[in-house]
Amino acid sequence: GLLLLGTLLLRMWGSDHGLPYAYNSDEKAHLAPRAIGIYGHEWNPDYFVNPPAYTYLLHIVFTVWFGGREGVSRLFATDPSEVWVVARTVTAVLGTMSVGLLYLAGAKLFDRRVGLLGAAVMSVAFLPVFYSHLALNDVPMLAPIGLSLWGIAGVVRTGRTRDFVLAGVGRGLAGATKYTAGIVLLPLLAAAAVQFAAPGGRGLAIRGLVLSGVCAIAAFVIANPYAVLDFPAFWDGITHQSSAAGEDQGKLGLVQDNG
16 A cells, blocks of 8 residues: 555656646647547547547546536646646556556465565656656556456466456457557466466366457457447558558657567
C-alpha cells in the first residue's frame, strides 16, 4: 500500500509541467484532443493511427469531471491547463495500477517478495515515471499488460480457466490501447507451452489458448468497436502507423529500418 501511494505521488508530482502549453507533439495532437473531438460526432473516432481505448476513457472522464461538451470545450479553448492535468492524472492512476498488477503477477509466478521487488523497480523506473506525466497511451497500456501477465502467471502455475480469461482480456484491452502491446501474446504462448508439456496438460493448453483468444478479440472489439464497424479506416490507420515506423522521419531513438 505504501509503495502504491508513493508510486501515485511520484507520477502526480509535476503533472502541470509546461502548462497551459503541451510541448509534446503527440500529446497535443492525438489522444486528449481526439477525446474532446468525439463530442462533435458519433463514437467513431475517425482516427486509428492510435487505438481509441484510452481516448474513450478520457472522453468519459471529461464528461463526468467537466459536465460534458460545453464545459470541456470552453476550458480547452481558453485555459486548457485543467483539461491537461485531468488527462495526465488518468495516466498517472493507470500507471499506478500497472505497478499493483505487476506485484500480483510476480507474487503468483514466484512469491510476494519477488512481486514487491518487481513493483518497486517499476515504481521508480525512468520511462514509466516520465511518461506518466503525459496524456499519452504508453503508460495506460501497461495496466492491461499487467492484467494479462497476472493471468499468464496463473497459467504457468495452475492453468485454470480464469487465468486464461484474464490473460486474454488483458491482451485485448492492451492492444486496444496501443497496438504494440499485443506482444504480450508471446509470454502467453510460452506459458501455454509449459502447460502443454505437462502430463495431461495438452487438452487444457489448447482449450485455454482458444478461450484466451476469444476473450482477447472480444475485449479488443468492445474497447475499439469501430475496428470492425469501420474496418477500412481502421486498416488505413494500422498501415499508416506501420509505414511511419519504417520511414526516415528523423524520430529520436529510431534506427532507419522498419520496426
